[in-house]
Amino acid sequence: xxxxxxxxxxxxxxxxxxxxxxxxxxxxxxxxxxxxxxxxxxxxxxxxxxxxxxxxxxxxxxxxxxxxxxxxxxxxxxxxxxxxxxxxxxxxxxxxxxxxxxxxxxxxxxxxxx
Amino acid sequence: xxxxxxxxxxxxxxxxxxxxxxxxxxxxxxxxxxxxxxxxxxxxxxxxxxxxxxxxxxxxxxxxxxxxxxxxxxxxxxxxxxxxxxxxxxxxxxxxxxxxxxxxxxxxxxx
Numbered sequence: 001x002x003x004x005x006x007x008x009x010x011x012x013x014x015x016x017x018x019x020x021x022x023x024x025x026x027x028x029x030x031x032x033x034x035x036x037x038x039x040x041x042x043x044x045x046x047x048x049x050x051x052x053x054x055x056x057x058x059x060x061x062x063x064x065x066x067x068x069x070x071x072x073x074x075x076x077x078x079x080x081x082x083x084x085x086x087x088x089x090x091x092x093x094x095x096x097x098x099x100x101x102x103x104x105x106x107x108x109x110x111x112x113x114x
Numbered sequence: 115x116x117x118x119x120x121x122x123x124x125x126x127x128x129x130x131x132x133x134x135x136x137x138x139x140x141x142x143x144x145x146x147x148x149x150x151x152x153x154x155x156x157x158x159x160x161x162x163x164x165x166x167x168x169x170x171x172x173x174x175x176x177x178x179x180x181x182x183x184x185x186x187x188x189x190x191x192x193x194x195x196x197x198x199x200x201x202x203x204x205x206x207x208x209x210x211x212x213x214x215x216x217x218x219x220x221x222x223x224x225x
Binding site: 032034042043044046049093097101102103104105106107108 | 146148150156157158159160163202204206211212213215216217218
């Protein structure tokens with residue numbers, strides 16, 4: 001149980017374009033989903049927390065207009081990187097939780113912006 | 115002061131030995147604690163959760179929690195080369211169910 005999927009697993013895009021990443025909880029209803037970013041050899045950095053039907057709460061320093069998060073249902077959250085630039089290239093990982101604090105992570109999406 | 119402190123390592127242990135990973139945290143409100151394993155290039159995987167003081171065992175893994183000392187540890191018995199990964203400590207935060215991750219300890223098990 002507690003399976004989280006992400007799509008796509010990797011994406012390459014041109015600078016200035018937008019990229020959408022989907023995160024789905026496959027066998028449970030996720031009351032909260034989280035989006036992280038991880039640069040090489042660095043720790044996870046929480047970008048935002050989203051609850052179903054509510055606006056996402058962004059961490060300090062994360063541009064909410066650049067990283068659009070939608071959590072329309074208990075099993076799906078999306079992250080859209082708008083006007084992506086090379087410095088946005090990173091490993092984006094979502095996680096989902098229900099009831100308690102345990103977070104179950106998706107496999108991640110590797111974004112490369114050319 | 116960092117919120118969650120872990121020795122970055124690498125911690126090298128021979129195959130079959132016990133690996134001991136330590137973590138201290140600053141948030142006295144934390145009531146839940148998690149250990150995640152992250153292989154290189156992959157996302158984190160939950161391996162242990164602990165909520166009460168004392169020990170919790172699951173297979174080769176034992177988590178130990180001391181809330182008074184704000185200390186949590188993970189012991190891996192009979193270490194295998196497949197245990198080589200980065201281990202992340204994550205106390206539950208004060209606000210909702212947000213986790214605060216340590217930078218992680220790199221474990222290398224030598225065969």
